Structure formats: structure tokens, C-alpha cells
Amino acid sequence: MSALTDSPAWQALLDHHQEIKDVHMRDLFKKDRGRFERFSERSSGLLLDYSKNRITEKTMGLLGDLARSCGVEEARDRMFNGAHINTTEDRAVYHVALRNRSDRAMIVDGHDVMPEVRAVLEKMRHFCDDVREGRWRGVTGKRIRTIVNIGIGGSDLGVIMALQALRSYQSDDLTPRFISNVDSSHLVETLRGLDAETTLFIVSSKSFTTQETLLNATSARTWLIKKLGTDAVRHHFVAVSTNEEKVCDFGIDTDYMFPFWDWVGGRYSTWSAIGLAIALVLGMDKFEEMLEGAFAMDEHFRTSPIEHNIPIIMAMLGVWYANFFGWSTHAVLPYDQYLTRFPQYLQQVDMESNGKRVDLQGRPVDYQTGPIVFGHAGTNAQHSFFQLLHQGKWDVSMDFIGVANNHHPLRDHQTILLSNFLGQTKALMWGKTEKEVRAQLKKKGVSAERIDQLAPHMTFPGNKPTNSLVLPLITPFTIGQLLALYEHKIFVQGVVWNINSFDQWGVQLGKELARDLAPQITGEAPIMGNDCSTQGLLKYMKLLKKEYD
Numbered sequence: 263m264s265a266l267t268d269s270p271a272w273q274a275l276l277d278h279h280q281e282i283k284d285v286h287m288r289d290l291f292k293k294d295r296g297r298f299e300r301f302s303e304r305s306s307g308l309l310l311d312y313s314k315n316r317i318t319e320k321t322m323g324l325l326g327d328l329a330r331s332c333g334v335e336e337a338r339d340r341m342f343n344g345a346h347i348n349t350t351e352d353r354a355v356y357h358v359a360l361r362n363r364s365d366r367a368m369i370v371d372g373h374d375v376m377p378e379v380r381a382v383l384e385k386m387r388h389f390c391d392d393v394r395e396g397r398w399r400g401v402t403g404k405r406i407r408t409i410v411n412i413g414i415g416g417s418d419l420g421v422i423m424a425l426q427a428l429r430s431y432q433s434d435d436l437t438p439r440f441i442s443n444v445d446s447s448h449l450v451e452t453l454r455g456l457d458a459e460t461t462l463f464i465v466s467s468k469s470f471t472t473q474e475t476l477l478n479a480t481s482a483r484t485w486l487i488k489k490l491g492t493d494a495v496r497h498h499f500v501a502v503s504t505n506e507e508k509v510c511d512f513g514i515d516t517d518y519m520f521p522f523w524d525w526v527g528g529r530y531s532t533w534s535a536i537g538l539a540i541a542l543v544l545g546m547d548k549f550e551e552m553l554e555g556a557f558a559m560d561e562h563f564r565t566s567p568i569e570h571n572i573p574i575i576m577a578m579l580g581v582w583y584a585n586f587f588g589w590s591t592h593a594v595l596p597y598d599q600y601l602t603r604f605p606q607y608l609q610q611v612d613m614e615s616n617g618k619r620v621d622l623q624g625r626p627v628d629y630q631t632g633p634i635v636f637g638h639a640g641t642n643a644q645h646s647f648f649q650l651l652h653q654g655k656w657d658v659s660m661d662f663i664g665v666a667n668n669h670h671p672l673r674d675h676q677t678i679l680l681s682n683f684l685g686q687t688k689a690l691m692w693g694k695t696e697k698e699v700r701a702q703l704k705k706k707g708v709s710a711e712r713i714d715q716l717a718p719h720m721t722f723p724g725n726k727p728t729n730s731l732v733l734p735l736i737t738p739f740t741i742g743q744l745l746a747l748y749e750h751k752i753f754v755q756g757v758v759w760n761i762n763s764f765d766q767w768g769v770q771l772g773k774e775l776a777r778d779l780a781p782q783i784t785g786e787a788p789i790m791g792n793d794c795s796t797q798g799l800l801k802y803m804k805l806l807k808k809e810y811d
């Protein structure tokens with residue numbers, strides 16, 4: 263047993279789980295009309311309703327005790343104080359400094375990082391204004407019309423997601439495109455039809471060593487040079503990175519490099535200059551509104567007591583289902599088309615952060631850690647995987663994200679969208695008993711025999727827990743709030759599980775092996791030293807791939 267599973271707070275929750283595991287939420291709601299008031303919180307216009315969870319006040323009290331006994335508040339303070347909480351990489355975790363909108367100093371290793379943070383924001387502002395107002399032009403003197411972000415993982419997902427979410431704030435003057443996959447199809451299809459004279463590439467890579475990004479950037483540079491000559495590169499390429507030397511080696515002038523720092527993790531870097539494409543396409547003011555939204559959530563997280571702290575509440579509910587109910591999966595279901603990319607973005611933030619199997623001391627853990635996260639936008643998701651959520655055998659905890667207002671004045675659509683959001687969470691909680699099904703079929707005049715056949719299929723167990731997050735409207739501010747909320751939720755879970763949420767060693771091995779295998783594909787190295795499956799696959803691919811013969 264680990265210190266965590268042996269702790270009184272954990273043991274109390276284990277006992278409490280026995281009391282509550284067979285209680286139906288329908289009965290909890292029938293008994294308590296004040297559940298919504300009791301189990302909902304607000305912060306700067308964002309509402310969390312967590313009443314449709316398998317909890318009572320006692321549950322929340324015990325989860326609060328667990329958070330307290332795991333030192334969540336102290337860990338939070340350590341993060342906000344710039345301590346090196348990323349222990350395996352010996353770094354601070356300080357993305358909160360990037361969106362610190364107060365005049366507080368943010369100290370890492372005895373040094374206030376705010377002057378550098380503000381200087382980069384200023385540099386971004388000048389550059390964005392120059393591009394947007396036509397002072398920065400391509401080599402032939404034409405205005406920039408397309409921004410191509412070349413990056414992968416944290417240097418791609420947040421930027422795509424935010425730009426898609428904020429599409430209604432985008433003018434037609436600048437269009438964003440993205441190249442991430444090393445598959446040449448991504449590059450070719452993205453560049454197809456582009457006018458080199460009006461295209462600006464941003465090479466976004468924290469390390470500037472990521473194989474995919476460097477190859478894509480090299481191929482994009484070749485495409486540009488072929489069309490406009492070598493001199494065009496400095497007019498059409500800028501970089502965002504922490505690695506000045508590598509940026510220089512690639513041939514980008516460091517005057518056109520936007521820096522950030524090793525205390526910003528890749529998947530937490532959308533707030534840094536990695537967000538340059540957002541600032542270019544929407545304008546720097548909008549980017550800073552996103553930072554304001556994140557800052558509002560940071561302040562809520564930093565100052566609210568555990569019982570009223572939205573990220574902590576969501577984190578502890580996740581712990582409740584993962585560790586006490588034993589569920590492995592969490593679904594995130596935004597009811598807003600602009601948030602279609604949000605689940606995919608969150609997969610990296612959550613699964614790369616908390617997909618860990620050893621604790622901070624390097625010992626294998628004896629409890630479940632980060633969940634499998636998936637999701638898609640409602641209502642489309644209802645027509646694909648909701649069947650399993652309602653009637654399948656796997657249990658899944660869920661976040662529904664609803665947005666009260668829409669940017670488009672088509673009221674009927676918004677009414678139907680919101681009614682589906684409410685209908686689904688109600689159905690998942692309440693379910694439909696066999697008795698109700700039978701009565702309904704009888705009323706419709708269905709024969710007794712047919713009712714016997716159909717009733718089990720048409721019964722819904724209910725008791726499926728959902729959080730409902732409600733935003734007033736998709737704006738840069740609310741997107742900032744939402745992202746920061748999930749970042750902090752994931753951080754809190756990592757603290758409870760005593761894992762390092764800020765490294766990602768698990769992505770290394772496959773990359774290393776790929777480097778060794780590439781020469782075996784091209785024939786520069788003999789096909790050898792592999793297991794027989796890899797050997798067989800390699801040989802078969804070579805057989806099919808005539809170009810390497």
C-alpha cells in the first residue's frame with residue numbers, strides 16, 4: 263500500500279464509496295431540492311453545475327479532506343511561487359506568469375520574469391500590427407494574406423483549437439493554416455493553392471529539434487525558395503522557440519524569433535509566443551483578452567477555498583470516479599461547434615500530463631492515474647457514441663460544456679442545441695425505468711408480448727454522472743477561462759496522485775526507435791537487429807515500396 267491509499271482520507275472515501283455506490287441520483291434529487299444551489303459554483307460568468315454527480319455533501323467533504331491531506335493548496339502555492347515542481351526536468355512550471363495581468367512580480371530562481379514576459383508581448387504586438395496593417399510585406403512587396411503555423415503537439419493543438427473557437431472574431435484579411443503531421447500529404451494539401459508572395463510561415467517549436475516540425479519547415483522553405491528565391495526566406499519565415507541557436511542554424515534571423523522559456527511546458531504554451539498565429543489572425547488585443555480570461559481563472563484557483571474552487575472540485579470528482587468507482591474514461595462534450603477541436607486539445611493536456619505510472623519518488627503507483635479522455639461536439643456526438651454512454655457496459659464520467667449565446671442570430675438552432683444539452687444530461691442522470699417504458703408502450707397500444715420483448719432494450723439505467731459547464735458566449739476571455747480551468751484541474755489531480763504532471767518521457771522511446779529505423783527503410787542500413795514482427799513489416803513495406811529499390 264502507498265502512503266496515499268493508506269491515508270485516513272483515502273480509507274474514509276473507500277468506506278463512503280460502499281455506502282453510496284448503489285444510490286441512484288434520481289433519489290438524491292427527489293430528496294433534495296436544493297442540490298443545484300448546493301453543488302454549483304460561479305466564477306466571472308462561468309458556471310459549474312456538479313449536482314448531477316454521484317455525491318452527497320459527505321462525499322464532497324471527504325474529497326475536500328483528501329485534497330487537503332495531499333497538500334493541494336501548498337502545491338498550488340508552490341506553482342504560483344515559481345518552485346521547480348517539474349522535478350525530473352528540474353524546472354519551474356510557470357505558464358501562470360504568461361497571463362499574470364497584475365503588477366505582481368513572478369519569481370523563478372530569484373529573478374522576476376515579468377519584464378521578459380511583457381517585452382515578448384510587446385514584440386508580438388508590434389509584429390502583429392505590422393503584418394495586419396500591411397507594413398510587413400512579402401519579398402515582392404505584397405501584403406501577407408495567409409499565416410501557416412508549422413508545429414506539432416503543444417506547438418499546434420492549442421493554437422488550432424483557439425483559432426477555430428474564435429473563428430467569428432477573424433476577418434477575411436488573414437487566413438490561418440496549419441502543418442503538423444510529417445506525412446507529406448499534410449504539407450502538400452496545406453500549401454496547395456497558396457500564393458507564396460502573400461504567405462508567412464511561423465515555425466513553432468519549443469525545442470526546435472522536433473523531427474516532424476523541422477522536416478516540414480525545411481520542405482516549406484524549399485517550396486518558397488523555388489517560387490521566390492533564397493532572399494525570400496527572411497521575409498516569409500519567423501520562429502517561435504526557446505532555442506536561439508537552432509533557430510539560427512535553420513536560417514531564421516533571431517530578430518524574427520519570438521522567445522519563450524523552459525519554465526513553459528509545451529502543452530501549456532498557447533499563452534506564450536506559441537500563440538503568435540492567434541495574435542496575428544485575431545489581433546493582439548484579442549490574444550490579450552484570452553490571457554485576461556485565463557488570469558481570472560488563475561485568481562479564482564489561487565484564492566478560492568477548496569469547497570468553492572472550480573478546478574479543485576472538478577479534479578476531485580475525477581479522482582472519485584477513477585479511484586473509487588474504478589472508471590478509466592472521461593468524456594468532454596462541448597455543445598458549440600466552435601469548440602469541436604477542444605477535446606483533441608485536451609487529450610494532450612490531460613493524457614500527456616497525467617498518463618504516468620510512477621510517483622514523484624519513482625515508485626510504481628498502486629492506484630489509477632489520468633483517465634482516457636475523448637469527446638466530440640454535441641449534437642454530432644449524440645449520433646455516434648452516445649448509445650454507449652446511455653446503455654453500454656463501460657462507465658464514463660462526463661463534462662458537458664454549454665454556451666448560452668451564439669454568435670449567429672439563428673434562434674431556432676440555438677434553442678434546439680441547448681435543449682439537447684439539457685435533455686442529454688437529464689436523461690443520463692434520470693434514466694428511464696422498465697416500469698416507465700412498459701407504461702408508455704401500453705399507452706401506445708403495443709401488445710403485451712411485444713412489450714416484454716422491447717422493454718429491456720428501451721430501459722435506461724441513468725445514474726450516469728455529468729458536470730455541466732456553462733459559458734455566456736464563446737469569446738477570447740471565456741476561452742482563456744476554460745483552458746486555464748482544465749489546466750488547473752489536471753494539475754490538482756497530479757498532486758493527489760503524487761505524479762509529475764509536467765514531464766513526458768513516455769513519448770521518447772518511439773521517437774528514438776523511429777530514428778534508427780529510417781535508414782533501414784531507405785536502405786542506408788541493413789534490415790537487422792529487430793524483432794521478427796518489425797523485421798517482417800519492414801521487408802513487406804520495402805517489397806511494396808518500389809521507389810527504394
Ligand SMILES: O=P(O)(O)OC[C@H]1O[C@H](O)[C@H](O)[C@@H](O)[C@@H]1O
Pocket residue numbers: 414415416417466467468469470471472475528529614766769
Ligand atoms: O514544441 P516542440 O519542442 O517542437 O515539441 C512539440 C511536442 O513534442 C513532443 O511530442 C512532446 O511530447 C509535446 O509535449 C510537445 O508539445
